[in-house]
Amino acid sequence: MKRKSRVGLSVLAIVISLVWIFPVYWMLNSAFLPTTVLERFTPTFLPFGGSWRNFTSAMDDGTFFRALGMSVAITLIVVFFCILFAFLAALAISRFKFRGRKTFIVAVLLIQMLPAEALFLAQYKMMSSLGLLNSVIGVSIIYIAAVVPFTIWMLRGFVAGVPADLEEAAMVDGLSRFQAFMKITFPLLAPGLVASGVYAFLQAWNEFTVALILLPAEDAQTLPLWLRGFVQASATRATDWGEVMAASTLVAVPVIVFFLIVQGRMTSGLVSGAVKG
């Protein structure tokens, strides 16, 4: 009886896995199939037509590489400054007691909840009056501000996880506070820094809403905007789904790779506040 129900659960789990992975599979599968096959009434479920033609035609007008460059530039800036700012702030709130500390934490938590959808008009007005529309800097500023609260919260957990006693012991041995920190605590924080960097990467790489508002020019598009434009352009002459799926795959693959590398740390960072204690 117990055995039977266990087999039943395993079957159920496999069915769910298949349902959940199907869209991802379908994207890859369609990307490799020629248009003539995709236009047939009966879908082709078996994997991989094995043709790279969709990929080459999705990339051939050069707009893909321009968007890739834009995305890479923005992402690098966001990741660098988010890690730097969040690291300093996390240090402050987990190593010092100071007036306004609590207010700062509450503000950080609340800001993290603010929806981009409620701010984008103001951000548009601000950037247009600063002349920063369609620029890497303008959109990066907004992204950093949007991502820094969560990275502070994430890193705070990591900094608090390194006992201050370790630093104090090193200070007794004659190191300055700064030296003690750099020699003892900093190396132990590496996983936390990597995790928050990847979080920032994913946010900046995938962001759509703010980019749509702040980067209206075609030559300033990031990859998500490029993909949307690609779909729309294709729709004007009866969507070529093979090409569109190849384009989606190009946008998705780097993210999927990074995500798989770090997901364990990200989930634990996200829920540590809840599970702890």
Added chain:
Amino acid sequence: MSSPVTSPKRQAQSEESIKAAEHASKAKRRARRAPYWLIAASIGILLVGTGYPTAWQLVTSTQSYGLAQQFGAAAEFIGLQNYIDLLSDAEFWQVVGRSLVFCFVVAGLTLVLGLAFALLMNAVNKAVRLILQISMLLAWAMPIVASMTVWTWLFDTRRGVVNYLLDKIPGVDMYRFDWFASPWTFFLMAGIIVTWMSVPFVAFSIFAGLTQVSDEVLEASALDGASNSQRLRLIILPMIKPVIAIVMLLQVIWDLRVFAQIKILQDAGASGSKFDLLGTYIYKVGTGSNDFASAAAASVIVLILTISISWWYVRKLMKEED
């Protein structure tokens, strides 16, 4: 860095002790100031990136701001008129209602499925669990724009797999069914997609919580004769309640702001205000009709909605902080 005030009393002291005292107090002051220097960069960027826009939003929402102001005319202060106009507009209430219903239905469904999948991960053997986890991870990792594109292909009227498969069911005629034609099927489709992309996060978070429930407690309860459902209800659920609460809250907030998903689905063939949720509504009012003031007022209402929902969560986290 103000220089210390020198009182006559202090002048009487010897030069050296003054210097020592100064040095000590300087170091102390520097230590006291250090945390403020550390958070300065974050505060700066937050003020520019979110603080100023929020303030602008608040100010603009009390002004008359339309096309004339676009061309440089000064905006006129009209108090709460924009809010009054908005709140007496039946269309706005429909959008708010639709957003809230969409948000709570999708968040509820996501939570139930996420909890069920987490329990399933816990119940099956290692190999099956790994398969389930990899599949969830891949779905989670997909960038929103990429997954929305795939889903519009899956729901495509002519060659979509969804229509093809549903049509196979005997007695169901889904041949060339247009999901984008009516708001009901549009939001059903949107709900399915958003649930698909949100369940993995919930499942993983709850699963992480489940692994913290100790086996000893469960064994002891089994010895005491507790049935499976009793164990779930009386032991497991109460122990993972904090995770569930936070995941649910985040989900509600996220599902209230499903702009990208709805926008891309609208691009694929549905327009008109019947297909709007709050995000797309604000976008249309602000960019389409250039009525920044009404859009700002609507944004402020969304802000208030979000903050009042998050307040509880922030307070709970703050309690843990002490």
